[in-house]
Amino acid sequence: MTQPPHDEPTASSPDELREQVEHTREELGQTVEAMAAKTDVKARAQEKAAEVKQQATAKAGELRTKAADLTHRAQDSLPDPVKEWAAQAAGQIRERAAQAGHVWEEKAPEPVRNKTVQGAQLARDNRSLLLTAAGVAVVLWLAFRRKR
Numbered sequence: 001m002t003q004p005p006h007d008e009p010t011a012s013s014p015d016e017l018r019e020q021v022e023h024t025r026e027e028l029g030q031t032v033e034a035m036a037a038k039t040d041v042k043a044r045a046q047e048k049a050a051e052v053k054q055q056a057t058a059k060a061g062e063l064r065t066k067a068a069d070l071t072h073r074a075q076d077s078l079p080d081p082v083k084e085w086a087a088q089a090a091g092q093i094r095e096r097a098a099q100a101g102h103v104w105e106e107k108a109p110e111p112v113r114n115k116t117v118q119g120a121q122l123a124r125d126n127r128s129l130l131l132t133a134a135g136v137a138v139v140l141w142l143a144f145r146r147k148r
Contacts, residue, residue: 057128060135 011017037043075083105113123130 056132056136059139060128060132063135063139064131 011020078086104116108116
């Protein structure tokens with residue numbers, strides 16, 4: 001029979017021995033679970049993906065706030081004639097987009113229109129994800145542009 005570890009006392013009764021055995025089994029079970037968790041690549045990848053997604057969402061929020069601030073500062077610094085011209089141009093763009101939409105509805109085949117509607121709805125449903133991806137793309141573009 002092997003000697004017990006030096007830091008653990010030997011059992012003086014069968015009940016004490018059973019207790020020690022149960023305690024050792026629990027420790028062994030926890031160790032096995034910890035090792036299994038470390039080898040579960042899929043779960044670790046999912047955890048990492050969730051962490052990265054959370055970081056990207058936070059960064060996108062920061063970028064959105066900065067962009068809104070810059071937009072407001074730029075708008076505040078524009079002279080009134082430029083603001084009026086921009087408002088007129090935006091109105092014309094909205095009007096032309098509406099006209100293009102009507103032409104699209106009249107001329108496009110039904111299956112194509114249905115797919116377009118589905119794609120637009122998907123984009124609306126995932127707006128925050130799309131904005132986050134766009135924000136990350138802009139940040140990466142700026143980072144790579146600065147390195148050159």
